[in-house]
Amino acid sequence: xxxxxxxxxxxxxxxxxxxxxxxxxxxxxxxxxxxxxxxxxxxxxxxxxxxxxxxxxxxxxxxxxxxxxxxxxxxxxxxxxxxxxxxxxxxxxxxxxxxxxxxxxxxxxxxxxxxxxxxxxxxxxxxxxxxxxxxxxxxxxxxxxxxxxxxxxxxxxxxxxxxxxxxxxxxxxxxxxxxxxxxxx
Numbered sequence: 001x002x003x004x005x006x007x008x009x010x011x012x013x014x015x016x017x018x019x020x021x022x023x024x025x026x027x028x029x030x031x032x033x034x035x036x037x038x039x040x041x042x043x044x045x046x047x048x049x050x051x052x053x054x055x056x057x058x059x060x061x062x063x064x065x066x067x068x069x070x071x072x073x074x075x076x077x078x079x080x081x082x083x084x085x086x087x088x089x090x091x092x093x094x095x096x097x098x099x100x101x102x103x104x105x106x107x108x109x110x111x112x113x114x115x116x117x118x119x120x121x122x123x124x125x126x127x128x129x130x131x132x133x134x135x136x137x138x139x140x141x142x143x144x145x146x147x148x149x150x151x152x153x154x155x156x157x158x159x160x161x162x163x164x165x166x167x168x169x170x171x172x173x174x175x176x177x178x179x180x181x182x183x184x185x
Contacts, residue, residue, distance in 0.1 A: 043069075043081075043108040045081040045107070046058035047060050047102065047103070048103045049164050052096055054094055056105050059095070060090055060096070061092070064087050064171065065083065065084035067082045070108045072109065072182075075181050076179065077108065080177045082174070082176075084171060084172070086171075087170050097164065099163050099164065101162070101163065102162040104140070104151065105149075109147070109184045110183060110184050112145075118144070119180035119181070120140065120141045120178070121141065121149055121178040123174060124175045124176065126173060126175070127173050129167060129169065130165060130168055136153045137153060138162055140152055149176075
Protein backbone atom coordinates (compact mmCIF):
# COMPACT_ATOMS: atom_id res chain seq x y z
CA UNK A 1 0.00 0.00 0.00
CA UNK A 2 1.31 3.42 -0.84
CA UNK A 3 0.73 6.33 1.47
CA UNK A 4 1.22 10.07 1.19
CA UNK A 5 4.35 9.75 3.27
CA UNK A 6 5.35 6.41 1.75
CA UNK A 7 5.17 4.78 5.17
CA UNK A 8 3.21 1.63 6.01
CA UNK A 9 4.84 0.91 9.38
CA UNK A 10 5.96 3.26 12.10
CA UNK A 11 8.52 1.83 14.46
CA UNK A 12 9.38 2.56 18.05
CA UNK A 13 12.96 3.62 18.74
CA UNK A 14 13.62 0.07 20.03
CA UNK A 15 12.86 -1.32 16.54
CA UNK A 16 9.44 -2.88 17.25
CA UNK A 17 6.46 -1.99 15.06
CA UNK A 18 4.35 0.68 16.76
CA UNK A 19 1.73 1.22 14.06
CA UNK A 20 0.97 -0.65 10.84
CA UNK A 21 -1.52 0.14 8.09
CA UNK A 22 -2.74 -2.70 5.87
CA UNK A 23 -3.88 -2.47 2.24
CA UNK A 24 -7.50 -1.84 3.37
CA UNK A 25 -6.48 1.12 5.50
CA UNK A 26 -6.94 -0.71 8.82
CA UNK A 27 -4.67 0.66 11.50
CA UNK A 28 -3.09 -1.87 13.85
CA UNK A 29 -1.24 -1.10 17.06
CA UNK A 30 0.76 -4.31 17.60
CA UNK A 31 1.74 -3.35 21.14
CA UNK A 32 -1.95 -2.98 22.12
CA UNK A 33 -3.11 -6.43 21.03
CA UNK A 34 -3.89 -8.55 18.02
CA UNK A 35 -6.04 -7.54 15.09
CA UNK A 36 -6.76 -4.15 13.59
CA UNK A 37 -7.12 -1.42 16.21
CA UNK A 38 -9.72 0.56 14.23
CA UNK A 39 -12.17 -0.94 11.77
CA UNK A 40 -15.66 -0.36 10.46
CA UNK A 41 -17.89 -2.44 8.24
CA UNK A 42 -21.38 -3.89 7.93
CA UNK A 43 -23.20 -6.84 9.49
CA UNK A 44 -26.62 -8.46 8.99
CA UNK A 45 -28.91 -8.35 12.05
CA UNK A 46 -31.93 -10.67 12.25
CA UNK A 47 -34.80 -11.59 14.57
CA UNK A 48 -34.48 -14.92 16.41
CA UNK A 49 -35.62 -16.49 19.67
CA UNK A 50 -34.02 -18.11 22.68
CA UNK A 51 -35.54 -21.50 21.77
CA UNK A 52 -34.98 -21.47 18.00
CA UNK A 53 -33.49 -24.62 16.51
CA UNK A 54 -30.33 -22.53 15.97
CA UNK A 55 -30.59 -19.58 18.41
CA UNK A 56 -27.96 -17.68 16.40
CA UNK A 57 -29.97 -17.80 13.14
CA UNK A 58 -33.08 -15.98 11.92
CA UNK A 59 -36.60 -17.20 12.66
CA UNK A 60 -38.11 -14.97 9.95
CA UNK A 61 -38.35 -16.28 6.39
CA UNK A 62 -37.89 -12.94 4.61
CA UNK A 63 -37.04 -9.32 5.33
CA UNK A 64 -37.39 -6.01 3.55
CA UNK A 65 -34.43 -4.52 5.46
CA UNK A 66 -31.48 -5.92 7.39
CA UNK A 67 -28.89 -3.18 7.79
CA UNK A 68 -26.10 -3.19 10.31
CA UNK A 69 -23.06 -0.94 10.62
CA UNK A 70 -20.27 -1.14 13.15
CA UNK A 71 -17.21 0.75 14.26
CA UNK A 72 -14.64 -1.03 16.38
CA UNK A 73 -11.83 0.72 18.22
CA UNK A 74 -9.69 -1.70 20.20
CA UNK A 75 -12.09 -3.93 22.13
CA UNK A 76 -14.97 -1.39 22.01
CA UNK A 77 -17.68 -2.02 19.38
CA UNK A 78 -20.49 0.38 18.45
CA UNK A 79 -23.32 -1.01 16.29
CA UNK A 80 -26.35 0.52 14.60
CA UNK A 81 -28.99 -1.64 12.95
CA UNK A 82 -32.39 -1.72 11.30
CA UNK A 83 -34.53 -4.81 10.79
CA UNK A 84 -37.85 -4.82 8.91
CA UNK A 85 -39.82 -7.99 8.21
CA UNK A 86 -41.22 -8.52 4.73
CA UNK A 87 -44.01 -6.05 3.96
CA UNK A 88 -45.97 -8.61 1.94
CA UNK A 89 -45.89 -11.87 3.90
CA UNK A 90 -43.49 -14.08 5.81
CA UNK A 91 -43.43 -17.24 7.93
CA UNK A 92 -41.47 -18.52 10.89
CA UNK A 93 -38.48 -20.74 10.13
CA UNK A 94 -35.75 -22.35 12.27
CA UNK A 95 -38.20 -23.50 14.95
CA UNK A 96 -39.62 -20.01 15.45
CA UNK A 97 -43.19 -19.58 16.66
CA UNK A 98 -45.37 -17.09 18.50
CA UNK A 99 -44.87 -16.64 22.26
CA UNK A 100 -41.10 -17.26 22.22
CA UNK A 101 -38.60 -14.81 23.75
CA UNK A 102 -37.42 -12.43 21.01
CA UNK A 103 -33.71 -11.89 20.34
CA UNK A 104 -31.65 -9.98 17.79
CA UNK A 105 -28.75 -11.97 16.34
CA UNK A 106 -25.89 -11.49 13.92
CA UNK A 107 -23.75 -9.02 15.87
CA UNK A 108 -20.31 -8.61 14.28
CA UNK A 109 -18.29 -9.56 17.39
CA UNK A 110 -18.91 -11.69 20.48
CA UNK A 111 -19.91 -9.75 23.60
CA UNK A 112 -17.19 -9.78 26.27
CA UNK A 113 -17.24 -12.84 28.53
CA UNK A 114 -17.40 -11.13 31.91
CA UNK A 115 -19.75 -12.00 34.77
CA UNK A 116 -22.43 -9.34 35.20
CA UNK A 117 -21.68 -7.58 31.90
CA UNK A 118 -24.94 -6.72 30.10
CA UNK A 119 -24.54 -3.81 27.66
CA UNK A 120 -27.90 -2.27 26.82
CA UNK A 121 -29.38 -1.25 23.51
CA UNK A 122 -31.08 1.97 22.64
CA UNK A 123 -34.18 1.64 20.48
CA UNK A 124 -34.63 4.69 18.28
CA UNK A 125 -37.64 3.47 16.32
CA UNK A 126 -40.05 0.56 16.13
CA UNK A 127 -43.22 0.14 14.10
CA UNK A 128 -46.04 -2.29 13.23
CA UNK A 129 -45.75 -4.55 16.27
CA UNK A 130 -48.86 -6.74 16.69
CA UNK A 131 -50.89 -6.06 19.89
CA UNK A 132 -48.09 -3.97 21.37
CA UNK A 133 -49.24 -1.84 24.33
CA UNK A 134 -48.74 1.84 23.51
CA UNK A 135 -47.09 2.73 26.83
CA UNK A 136 -44.38 0.04 26.54
CA UNK A 137 -40.97 0.80 25.10
CA UNK A 138 -38.81 -2.03 23.78
CA UNK A 139 -35.34 -2.34 25.25
CA UNK A 140 -32.76 -5.07 25.55
CA UNK A 141 -29.28 -6.11 26.54
CA UNK A 142 -26.33 -7.97 25.07
CA UNK A 143 -25.87 -11.56 26.22
CA UNK A 144 -22.38 -12.29 27.55
CA UNK A 145 -20.19 -14.49 25.33
CA UNK A 146 -22.68 -14.49 22.40
CA UNK A 147 -23.53 -12.35 19.38
CA UNK A 148 -27.11 -11.89 20.65
CA UNK A 149 -29.36 -9.27 22.19
CA UNK A 150 -32.25 -10.35 24.47
CA UNK A 151 -35.26 -8.06 23.97
CA UNK A 152 -37.23 -6.88 27.03
CA UNK A 153 -39.66 -4.18 28.17
CA UNK A 154 -40.39 -2.65 31.56
CA UNK A 155 -43.43 -3.80 33.56
CA UNK A 156 -44.32 -3.11 37.23
CA UNK A 157 -40.81 -2.50 38.62
CA UNK A 158 -39.27 -5.35 36.58
CA UNK A 159 -38.70 -6.42 32.99
CA UNK A 160 -40.40 -9.01 30.86
CA UNK A 161 -39.15 -10.73 27.71
CA UNK A 162 -40.57 -9.40 24.47
CA UNK A 163 -42.40 -12.22 22.71
CA UNK A 164 -42.01 -13.08 19.03
CA UNK A 165 -45.79 -12.62 18.77
CA UNK A 166 -45.28 -8.83 18.64
CA UNK A 167 -43.21 -8.92 15.45
CA UNK A 168 -45.49 -11.42 13.70
CA UNK A 169 -46.84 -8.83 11.29
CA UNK A 170 -45.88 -7.71 7.82
CA UNK A 171 -43.44 -4.81 7.98
CA UNK A 172 -42.55 -5.02 11.70
CA UNK A 173 -39.39 -3.01 12.23
CA UNK A 174 -36.85 -1.81 14.78
CA UNK A 175 -33.89 0.56 14.64
CA UNK A 176 -31.37 0.21 17.45
CA UNK A 177 -27.83 0.92 18.59
CA UNK A 178 -25.52 -0.54 21.22
CA UNK A 179 -21.94 -0.13 22.39
CA UNK A 180 -20.20 -3.11 23.93
CA UNK A 181 -16.82 -4.67 24.63
CA UNK A 182 -15.51 -7.81 22.94
CA UNK A 183 -12.82 -10.41 23.60
CA UNK A 184 -12.60 -11.24 19.86
CA UNK A 185 -9.27 -10.55 18.16
